[in-house]
Amino acid sequence: MSLTNASPLDAAQSAKSASHILATLSEADRNDALTAIHAGLTAARDEILAANAKDLDLARQAAADGKLSQSLVSRLDLGKPGKWEDMLKGILDVRDLEDPVGRVTLRTRLDEGLDLERVTCPIGVLLIIFEARPEVIANIAALAIKSGNAAILKGGKESTESFVAISRVISSALEKTAVPNGAIQLVTTRDVIPQLLALDKYIDLVIPRGSNELVRYIKDNTKIPVLGHADGLCSIYLDASADQSLAVDVIVDSKTNYPAACNSLETLLVQESALPTLLPPVATALATKGVELRCDPASKEALAGTPNLKIVDATEEDFNTEFLTLTLAVKTVSGPGEAIAHINSHGSHHTDVILTSNQQDAEKFMNAIDSAGVYHNASTRFADGTRYGFGTEVGISTNKIHSRGPVGLEGLMIYKYKIRGRGQVSATYGEGEGKKRYLHERLPL
Amino acid sequence: MSLTNASPLDAAQSAKSASHILATLSEADRNDALTAIHAGLTAARDEILAANAKDLDLARQAAADGKLSQSLVSRLDLGKPGKWEDMLKGILDVRDLEDPVGRVTLRTRLDEGLDLERVTCPIGVLLIIFEARPEVIANIAALAIKSGNAAILKGGKESTESFVAISRVISSALEKTAVPNGAIQLVTTRDVIPQLLALDKYIDLVIPRGSNELVRYIKDNTKIPVLGHADGLCSIYLDASADQSLAVDVIVDSKTNYPAACNSLETLLVQESALPTLLPPVATALATKGVELRCDPASKEALAGTPNLKIVDATEEDFNTEFLTLTLAVKTVSGPGEAIAHINSHGSHHTDVILTSNQQDAEKFMNAIDSAGVYHNASTRFADGTRYGFGTEVGISTNKIHSRGPVGLEGLMIYKYKIRGRGQVSATYGEGEGKKRYLHERLPL
Structure with a gap:
């Protein structure tokens, strides 16, 4: 050195x-x-x-x-x-x-x-x-x-x-x-x-x-590739079919386990039909942990009868904000389709979650969300190299090439192609008469 | 569309x-x-x-x-x-x-x-x-x-x-x-x-x-990742131990099979002790195909007695030039070590070749050369997606991340991490008392 x-x-x-x-x-x-x-x-x-x-x-x-x-x-x-x-x-x-x-x-x-x-x-x-x-x-x-x-x-x-x-x-x-x-x-x-x-x-x-x-x-400020992420705007979509206590646990952990982390929850999307059933207990549990909610009109109305909440009217900007504090934006959506569209356009492609008991919706969500991490019924906070079992973490990437998500040692590697020959030349091979064909035989690794 | x-x-x-x-x-x-x-x-x-x-x-x-x-x-x-x-x-x-x-x-x-x-x-x-x-x-x-x-x-x-x-x-x-x-x-x-x-x-x-x-x-002019290569300055190092007819075949194919291609030979590095033995027959074969040689003083002197060559004194610039025509820069080096240093600093990290009968030198060269393709006793012209058996080629990359060398469909892919859970939260896990340990069990693919 x-x-x-x-x-x-x-x-x-x-x-x-x-x-x-x-x-x-x-x-x-x-x-x-x-x-x-x-x-x-x-x-x-x-x-x-x-x-x-x-x-x-x-x-x-x-x-x-x-x-x-x-x-x-x-x-x-x-x-x-x-x-x-x-x-x-x-x-x-x-x-x-x-x-x-x-x-x-x-x-x-x-x-x-x-x-x-x-x-x-x-x-x-x-x-x-x-x-x-x-x-x-x-x-x-x-x-x-x-x-x-x-x-x-x-x-x-x-x-x-x-x-x-x-x-x-x-x-x-x-x-x-x-x-x-x-x-x-x-x-x-x-x-x-x-x-x-x-x-x-x-x-x-x-x-x-x-x-x-x-x-x-x-x-x-550079043309050199950068491995990392500037933002971590993670969202959870709460489907009406989700188990209530599961939803409370995952949302509370995602939001409050370490609010300053990039894998913390920032936006909660609630299915309209879940507003009267699931949102109140979730909101109560969050309030107990000191979380302020930035609610759209429908979610605010659904919480009108729930005591001891900190509720602020959400602005459009709240749904593009990585709060990194005990603040959560809450928005009402019709169902998984609208949630997917919202997350793909407002999220930061870091880690997003669906809470549902519908397996098919879960698989669709995980395929359609354009993020490094897509989870079904698990906390956003699992997005971490150590938790993934990588042994060590170089960083978390939201890039679309090379490495995505938590990056371990593999992210510091590229590859090269070696050819070992005996003097072969390209002119020997081809489709024409007198030309040899390539074997292209896969060998065991 | x-x-x-x-x-x-x-x-x-x-x-x-x-x-x-x-x-x-x-x-x-x-x-x-x-x-x-x-x-x-x-x-x-x-x-x-x-x-x-x-x-x-x-x-x-x-x-x-x-x-x-x-x-x-x-x-x-x-x-x-x-x-x-x-x-x-x-x-x-x-x-x-x-x-x-x-x-x-x-x-x-x-x-x-x-x-x-x-x-x-x-x-x-x-x-x-x-x-x-x-x-x-x-x-x-x-x-x-x-x-x-x-x-x-x-x-x-x-x-x-x-x-x-x-x-x-x-x-x-x-x-x-x-x-x-x-x-x-x-x-x-x-x-x-x-x-x-x-x-x-x-x-x-x-x-x-x-x-x-x-x-x-x-x-x-962009911050978007670019898949491709601007230059293809490929080199061959000719060791004194190389088989003569093998050397002639590979060098002629690399230079003349399609001179305008990015995987064509542009610089020939000749071991000093090979100047009197291998260089003259190689130069003669190249001249037959119309190749002009840009020689350093030592290689020029070694070819003084060989008839019918087109020889020009090389300038420093010739060793940084992708000619894309029937022109070849020729430089004398003491051995593989000097060749490796030259290629790593003057090449374009596309495809480089060692011609030698010494297996150990060949492996060392292939590990030390910082290029997408590193070959032993084979033509530079094999650097191609079709020839590699990729079925189709998106391009050839000299990038150091994501994709390198000929890029097939794989180069258009990235990955995402999916987690399927049952409501697990991160707070459950850790090193402390009462915390669960992660299993981190590799499952079959």
Whole structure:
């Protein structure tokens, strides 16, 4: 790992060169590097926490001056119970994942002695732009090395001391391994993000880890593919046939389990015929958790007799809003068809749910909704790499190509085609007289 | 199919709506539409060829005035022997491919009665921008419908009459099928490409089919992902251990089989120790086919005694040039390591080859070269979807995400995650006391 005062261009070029070496390393070489990083960080605990304390002092001062939020200060703190241990365990967890490099996903005999193979390989150079969490650097370094990708890391200025301390340790740990210097580059100079985002010749994928604003800024300012999502406007459609207690449980969990998360519920679509039956108990349960409802006229009227609710008249804008707080927009629809149309045009294609006891409607909904996650009778909050069993999560993508939904190590891979021949030439093959035909025989993987 | 005088925005919005319906159609519905298109075009042969004749008349006139190339006129001609029949056969070939929609690629039991499934689905809306070949419209309409994607087609103005005639027929054929109007939109108004390229809210993927200039223009002017390649600078590294006649065959085929193709050879890297042995017979064979060599000093000197060659001193620029003609840049390298470094920094990551009898060097080369195709002892010209056995080819991609190399129907697909539950909520699960653990049990596909 280099601590670059180098220019973004130098950092990107040297990351690219390193990526070409990384791509050829064995699984053992890459795993050994993660073991070395783990050992190095373990030994340097005190030194890193001391650096982190400096960041924290500055941040607390800034928070006291009203220049920084208290939640950001909290995210900075590597000394919080369990955080350091989780960071270290994460490195070994990544190391112990199945090797994503070199998996053969297609094998075709084109002709005798002319075999085609599709093999997974690293994408190349990742640019990771993240905000305050200093533990991300260890997590991302582990993911990058495991997947054979080089990474350029640009962190928020609030955690500079922590980043530099962690990366010094990673750097000297890597020196004794086969992973080349330059494979993990930490850029600490300020205001280089626009320059980095212009380096599409060297950087193959940008992964922003931070606020919606950060992601949106990056998506709007680069030609490099961006893996992530700016918005998480998740909806639930509540059908009149749904089981009442099931509906209450799923809606309450989706909305209140962690309202600031991208996989939290923002819009509830209620079938008209469910207004008198299912909506009141759902609304009561939500109110108990402190949820304010932004209701359309029909749903408001249906709740007129229910006590202790916080109800506000919904505006059109509420149905396009990711509240990220204990606020829920409620709209009445005639049935699944109208719900599908609403979600496809107002949602953010993240995760959407149908609550129904009608199996056929559920399958239709899941096929018709154009989102990364489509669930029947389950909480939106399951949209998460760890919950999906991916072992680790690079991010959640609402892109329509490459990776969609929670992205694990697989999202950092692409493939190449290898052909092993004996001097065959294309002119030999074809449809004409005297030409050979291709065999195109599928071989076992 | 709509023949839109509609605005690009209207076309894109209606394509998006249609894509949501298309995504829910059964395989039979989509295949029936292709059968109907085939029947419609078969019946309308004379009418379409008459329209094509009008395009041809104008084009021949323009060619006579020096405003259009003769090769473009030739590409326009649907009446050329076999072209019409190939176009029609292509539709049925696509219809008979395995259904790419709804393939389950991952199945995990998160808990009893809570199953996660990853299922292939269409990307959404494709924008296809192509130049003169009128048959592309039928080909692309077939690929789009088969894969459940909507498509907006923008063709070159030289073939407007042909496009309109073909799309009228497709349009009325589709009317009797389940494929919605708006699924295939032909935009015939001029100068709308910049407007279309700005509609990233509705269009999910751009596929340019045409010149390098067209592809480069599109890549430089949109935030929508582009599937394609602007350059095809393919290289061969000739190791001293290579078999002589094998080397001659592969290099001659790679360079001369179809010099204008993106998978043709542009740079030959020769191991220094092979200069006196292998280069002269290779150069002689190339000269017989009319190839001019742009040689570095060492390779030029090695060929000093070989008669009948066309040799020019190479400039640095020659090693960054896709000639697309019978010109080949020749450079001397010390061995595979230097060849790998040269190709990774000068190539276009399309297809590169090592000719060697050393198996270990070959494997190292194929792992280290950062290209879509990496071959051992085979011609660069095999880089082609048909030759790979993909049945049809959407294009060749040098992207580092989603699809790489020749792209078949798979490249038009993404996936979504479905969860089928019984009302489970996320708060139930976790590491703490009283919490359930996820099962994360892999289920058979």
